[in-house]
Amino acid sequence: MSTNRMEILMNMVAQNPRDTFARYGLAMEYANSGNLQQAVIEYRALLENNPDYAAAYFHGGHALEKLGLVEEARQIYEKGIETTTRTGDQHTRSELQAALDMLPL
Numbered sequence: 001m002s003t004n005r006m007e008i009l010m011n012m013v014a015q016n017p018r019d020t021f022a023r024y025g026l027a028m029e030y031a032n033s034g035n036l037q038q039a040v041i042e043y044r045a046l047l048e049n050n051p052d053y054a055a056a057y058f059h060g061g062h063a064l065e066k067l068g069l070v071e072e073a074r075q076i077y078e079k080g081i082e083t084t085t086r087t088g089d090q091h092t093r094s095e096l097q098a099a100l101d102m103l104p105l
Contacts (some may be wrong), residue, residue, distance in 0.1 A: 005029060013042075018049045024056060036063045054084050054092040061099055074103055 012022035023082025028044035043060030046053055062105045064073035077100040084093035 006033070017045070018054055020046060023049070024053065027056070028059065031059065033061050036067050037062045040067070052083055052087055054080060054087070054089050054091045054096075057083065058092060058095055058099065061096070065099075065103070068105055074100065077103075 005105065006026070010027060011018050011027040012019055013026055016022065022061050023042055023046040027068040030036070030039035030042060031057040042062060042064050043056045043063065046056045046084060047060070050056075057076055061073040064070075064076060077096050081093055081100065084090070084096060
């Protein structure tokens with residue numbers, strides 16, 4: 001993605017660190033550009049402020065997997081399954097369960 005978009009999202013997060021939309025967008029930009037470590041930092045910050053943001057569990061876990069951090073990915077998927085079960089988000093819950101099931105034992 002364009003640097004301009006990344007800069008805009010970084011500025012938005014700097015102005016309001018609790019802005020879920022901007023934080024998620026920034027995390028996705030980092031992930032799409034290959035900066036997975038920074039993406040994970042952003043997903044974790046997002047979940048700290050909004051623990052019900054289901055997509056961050058899925059994409060955060062995926063980034064952790066790509067970094068080879070399988071146990072951390074497992075933990076975030078499991079936490080996401082707990083969250084989506086509680087909130088009734090069955091679609092994301094099934095995606096998280098599928099991702100968890102595909103992790104090596």
